[in-house]
Amino acid sequence: MIAFMIRRLAQALIVIFIISLIGFAIKQSVGDPVRELTGISVSAEERQEFREKLGLNDPWYVQYGRFLGHTLQGDLGTSFFYKRPATEVILEKAPATLELVFVSSLIIILFSVPLGVFSAIRPDHFFSRLLMGGSIVGVSIPVFLTAIMMVYIFSIKLGWFPSYGRGELVMLGGWGTGLLTVDGWMHILMPSVALSSIMLPLFIRLIRAEMMEVLESEYIKYAWAKGLSSRRVWFVHAFKNTLLPVITVGGVQLGVTIAFTILTETVFQWQGLGFMFMEAVERSDAPLLVAYLMFVGVVMVGVNTIVDLIYGLVNPTIRIAGVK
Amino acid sequence: MAKLLEVRDLVIRFGLRTGEVTATSGVSFSLDRGERLGLVGESGAGKSVTGFSIINLISKPGYIASGEVNFNGENLARVSPERMRQIRGNRISMIFQDPMMTLNPVLTIGTQMTEVLHRHRPELSREQARDIALDKLRKVHIPSPEKRLEQYPHEFSGGMRQRIIIAIALLTDPELIIADEPTTALDVTIQAEIMDLLMELCEKDGMGLILITHDLAVVSQVTQNIAVMYAGRIVEKGPTSRVIAQPQHPYTRGLIAALPQSSRHGERLNQIPGMMPTLKDMPPGCAFNPRCPHVMEICHRQIPALRPGSNGNMAACHLYPEENAHE
Numbered sequence: 188m189i190a191f192m193i194r195r196l197a198q199a200l201i202v203i204f205i206i207s208l209i210g211f212a213i214k215q216s217v218g219d220p221v222r223e224l225t226g227i228s229v230s231a232e233e234r235q236e237f238r239e240k241l242g243l244n245d246p247w248y249v250q251y252g253r254f255l256g257h258t259l260q261g262d263l264g265t266s267f268f269y270k271r272p273a274t275e276v277i278l279e280k281a282p283a284t285l286e287l288v289f290v291s292s293l294i295i296i297l298f299s300v301p302l303g304v305f306s307a308i309r310p311d312h313f314f315s316r317l318l319m320g321g322s323i324v325g326v327s328i329p330v331f332l333t334a335i336m337m338v339y340i341f342s343i344k345l346g347w348f349p350s351y352g353r354g355e356l357v358m359l360g361g362w363g364t365g366l367l368t369v370d371g372w373m374h375i376l377m378p379s380v381a382l383s384s385i386m387l388p389l390f391i392r393l394i395r396a397e398m399m400e401v402l403e404s405e406y407i408k409y410a411w412a413k414g415l416s417s418r419r420v421w422f423v424h425a426f427k428n429t430l431l432p433v434i435t436v437g438g439v440q441l442g443v444t445i446a447f448t449i450l451t452e453t454v455f456q457w458q459g460l461g462f463m464f465m466e467a468v469e470r471s472d473a474p475l476l477v478a479y480l481m482f483v484g485v486v487m488v489g490v491n492t493i494v495d496l497i498y499g500l501v502n503p504t505i506r507i508a509g510v511k
Numbered sequence: 512m513a514k515l516l517e518v519r520d521l522v523i524r525f526g527l528r529t530g531e532v533t534a535t536s537g538v539s540f541s542l543d544r545g546e547r548l549g550l551v552g553e554s555g556a557g558k559s560v561t562g563f564s565i566i567n568l569i570s571k572p573g574y575i576a577s578g579e580v581n582f583n584g585e586n587l588a589r590v591s592p593e594r595m596r597q598i599r600g601n602r603i604s605m606i607f608q609d610p611m612m613t614l615n616p617v618l619t620i621g622t623q624m625t626e627v628l629h630r631h632r633p634e635l636s637r638e639q640a641r642d643i644a645l646d647k648l649r650k651v652h653i654p655s656p657e658k659r660l661e662q663y664p665h666e667f668s669g670g671m672r673q674r675i676i677i678a679i680a681l682l683t684d685p686e687l688i689i690a691d692e693p694t695t696a697l698d699v700t701i702q703a704e705i706m707d708l709l710m711e712l713c714e715k716d717g718m719g720l721i722l723i724t725h726d727l728a729v730v731s732q733v734t735q736n737i738a739v740m741y742a743g744r745i746v747e748k749g750p751t752s753r754v755i756a757q758p759q760h761p762y763t764r765g766l767i768a769a770l771p772q773s774s775r776h777g778e779r780l781n782q783i784p785g786m787m788p789t790l791k792d793m794p795p796g797c798a799f800n801p802r803c804p805h806v807m808e809i810c811h812r813q814i815p816a817l818r819p820g821s822n823g824n825m826a827a828c829h830l831y832p833e834e835n836a837h838e
Contacts, residue, residue, distance in 0.1 A: 427615075428615070
């Protein structure tokens with residue numbers, strides 16, 4: 188297990204290193220920091236002098252080394268717009284996005300497992316057919332359209348849910364959470380449903396397909412031949428094997444969900460990272476963009492490592508490979 | 512007392528999208544308590560599906576169209592699914608072909624063993640169930656069974672897994688074991704070991720065994736009676752020694768002639784020319800007629816019935832019409 192974790196950690200470091208290279212490349216090519224810092228009423232000689240002072244004339248690898256050194260100390264530069272360290276801005280916006288992704292993942296897990304399993308063991312049932320048809324529709328509608336339709340129906344027409352913002356927050360240390368108040372939940376429900384609108388049908392279909400395949404296997408036929416109850420065959424013998432590929436895909440999809448927050452947050456004016464990212468793009472706020480990239484990269488790597496560990500717990504063959 | 516198992520006129524059909532096909536027709540055989548029967552034939556002859564039909568576990572879209580499967584006088588083809596589940600894995604155990612595919616990869620051996628006991632002997636405590644599992648593992652010569660119970664299937668070799676599956680089959684002391692090609696997926700050296708073990712255990716506990724195989728050599732060592740299947744029908748049946756020594760049906764003769772020990776050293780192995788017809792394009796009359804060296808005109812018109820041949824074996828062949836006339 189320990190060897191397995193060390194190996195995963197080394198892989199994670201390599202991935203983060205590559206992300207930092209990409210981040211650096213963006214920083215180099217988006218806008219000219221001298222122009223951003225000095226304005227237009229400065230002569231060309233003074234600009235040149237300024238460049239020299241900031242080290243912008245050094246070879247790229249020297250600059251990259253400096254960038255990496257700063258990054259390791261948690262310094263990702265200063266946001267042009269907020270005039271504050273980018274790291275600080277990111278950490279302030281992160282809870283909103285993480286809560287959104289969390290609630291949306293919760294919705295996905297709570298609904299996809301029972302619905303996927305049901306449609307696998309009763310493939311000819313009316314409800315399964317409805318689910319399969321509906322899931323195609325769900326996958327096909329883009330997230331921002333779902334979000335706008337939800338705002339139109341539930342906020343404007345019916346007035347059930349607020350259409351923007353996070354509502355009442357409770358501060359837990361530096362973390363502003365909306366999950367402890369009713370108002371916070373009222374606000375988070377629609378964005379998280381919209382965010383899960385693509386992944387949920389995808390997961391229902393994935394679980395159904397995997398489960399149906401497992402149900403055809405020899406060991407399931409053998410389980411029937413042992414005279415076991417349907418419950419035991421479905422939920423112990425088949426379900427555990429269904430989970431393996433679902434966990435793997437699930438980890439990757441969670442990352443995609445983080446990417447989808449950009450659309451959802453923009454529609455719902457959700458003050459999270461996605462919303463901040465869109466603003467930063469419009470303002471060509473390079474340090475903030477790079478900070479976002481680095482942060483999301485680290486979160487993705489972290490999530491995937493956790494997913495691999497869970498996979499190791501469910502799949503006995505992996506556990507052995509880790510020990511050796 | 513009723514026979515242990517009496518299969519009568521079993522017809523199994525598959526409802527395919529392109530139409531119905533008949534996998535077996537008119538299959539009849541019976542088994543006494545403690546008797547071992549070999550069900551022999553090529554792939555696709557219908558022997559596996561016959562085996563699975565006994566515990567009503569034919570893969571979809573197959574189903575028993577007609578006929579009876581009387582187990583201790585109870586027709587299993589007509590019992591409720593719940594009643595069937597009480598018999599499966601309890602009074603009739605199955606051993607599957609490929610031990611690498613049969614055990615669930617994510618459950619420990621202990622779980623896969625004790626769940627059978629918890630299901631069929633709910634009065635047993637966890638410790639009692641564990642003790643029975645250990646006892647059966649010892650019976651199939653698994654070393655240090657206590658440790659083995661905690662392990663997963665991938666930690667065992669193919670031969671060991673098949674032993675475990677035999678141990679699982681023995682858990683509830685069944686009256687009948689159906690073994691579907693139990694040694695086909697194993698190394699030749701292990702095949703004999705597993706077969707000996709299976710025979711020894713059946714003999715000791717007086718269990719009935721239906722051995723489904725294409726391997727005549729194995730059948731001749733293990734079983735008392737043989738039923739040879741071809742294209743969904745039993746073409747010959749009788750005591751093992753007599754069927755091997757004096758085969759009546761041309762197909763059985765061909766099978767025995769095809770054994771390597773029947774040809775002389777250095778010569779080509781004998782074979783039956785042609786292939787078994789698929790379920791969809793059965794020839795009219797006897798299904799063996801395209802490959803039969805003794806084919807006659809009647810073979811193309813009429814399906815021969817199973818009747819006593821000259822030596823007492825039952826054979827379904829027009830070569831033996833006279834005996835039929837006497838009856």
